[in-house]
Amino acid sequence: MWETGAFEPRIAGDWLFGRGAADMKAGAAANLHALDALRRLGLQPAGTVYIQSVVEEESTGNGALMTHLRGYKADAVLIPEPEDEMLVRANTGVVWFQVEVAGLPAHVREMATGTNAIDATYRIIQSLRQLEEAWNARKDEHAFFDETPHPINLNIGKIEGGDWASSVPCWCRIDCRIAIYPGTDASVAAAEIRDHVAAFARHDPYLSNNPPTVTFNGFRAEGYVLDPGSAAEAVLAEAHEAAVGAPLKSFTTPGYLDTRVYALYDRVPALCYGPVSRNIHGFDECVSLSSVQRITGAMALFIAEWCGTETIA
Ligand SMILES: [Zn+2]
Numbered sequence: 001m002w003e004t005g006a007f008e009p010r011i012a013g014d015w016l017f018g019r020g021a022a023d024m025k026a027g028a029a030a031n032l033h034a035l036d037a038l039r040r041l042g043l044q045p046a047g048t049v050y051i052q053s054v055v056e057e058e059s060t061g062n063g064a065l066m067t068h069l070r071g072y073k074a075d076a077v078l079i080p081e082p083e084d085e086m087l088v089r090a091n092t093g094v095v096w097f098q099v100e101v102a103g104l105p106a107h108v109r110e111m112a113t114g115t116n117a118i119d120a121t122y123r124i125i126q127s128l129r130q131l132e133e134a135w136n137a138r139k140d141e142h143a144f145f146d147e148t149p150h151p152i153n154l155n156i157g158k159i160e161g162g163d164w165a166s167s168v169p170c171w172c173r174i175d176c177r178i179a180i181y182p183g184t185d186a187s188v189a190a191a192e193i194r195d196h197v198a199a200f201a202r203h204d205p206y207l208s209n210n211p212p213t214v215t216f217n218g219f220r221a222e223g224y225v226l227d228p229g230s231a232a233e234a235v236l237a238e239a240h241e242a243a244v245g246a247p248l249k250s251f252t253t254p255g256y257l258d259t260r261v262y263a264l265y266d267r268v269p270a271l272c273y274g275p276v277s278r279n280i281h282g283f284d285e286c287v288s289l290s291s292v293q294r295i296t297g298a299m300a301l302f303i304a305e306w307c308g309t310e311t312i313a
Helices: 021-039 062-069 108-113 117-136 186-202 231-244 259-266 289-307
Strands: 010-012 015-017 043-045 077-079 087-091 093-102 154-161 171-180 213-215 250-253 270-272 286-288 309-311
Touching: 015 021, 015 289, 021 043, 021 286, 021 289, 043 289, 062 259, 077 259, 087 231, 087 259, 087 270, 093 117, 093 186, 117 154, 117 171, 117 186, 171 186, 186 213, 231 270, 231 289, 259 270, 286 289
Parallel strands: 077 270, 087 250
Antiparallel strands: 010 015, 015 286, 043 309, 093 171, 093 213, 154 171
16 A cells, blocks of 8 residues: 555655654664764763663553663653654553453344344444543543644554354454543553443343453553653753754644653653654655754754763763
8 A cells, every 4th residue: 555665765855755764763763863963073972871772662662661660760851753843742641452242153044143243342332432532521621632632532443353254243352542641540541441341231232141351452551741841841942943943842642652651650851852754654654854854953952952062082
């Protein structure tokens, strides 16, 4: 579905195409080249800079969590995720879960005697959509979410079920992702999901006798808010203005970010700021090369101001 191969990098004008071009190989390159830029001026940071390259930002956050558990500490963190040259003010946490329904197999000629697990799952999905809307209705209770139209997205990312067109399906499983507001404990949200599915099942003619199972199988992560006014943000704003020529804007993103590890567990200013991109996670993902250069420049200036510099001996 890509114009050219997902793993065959291609440059067209200002855009570099390829899987991960923006999310997040551009940022990984910027991390290194911000330091290289200082070195080319004969300078190095006067404070320790840790370059961290981690796994599983897309599924658990365990890579970033491991850096915390291993005891790496700093006074601020900067993650150049593709954020269109803006700073993330707040994000949502994410909970992954699976719902599995067991049905009763039967030949389709006796369809009434069997119970279609796919149909039953479909009913559960509709009920989960109601939970999704109930959570979205709470958005004005959360700082920095008033301008985000639909921060809580329930994604039914995967569905499997049934074995044969002429057999009533006796099993169905869905893999789901839902967002949670910063300040919401992921375990509390998980319990609410479990209770919601159980309550729906109790009123369903079939599911009441065959309750579905809910399993939490991946992300279980809280969101964070970057409180305005931190020294780190002020330094980044100055660096951004110098490198880009415009004031730094901030926004709320309804998605997961590893910055949460540093904001919630290291309790340091966690800055998520990176290049302009298109179609991350989609077809023909690409990143603006001029934007990568701008944010790398801003990052070099940020490091120089935050850590100070010294001349390379
Ligand atoms: Zn991603």
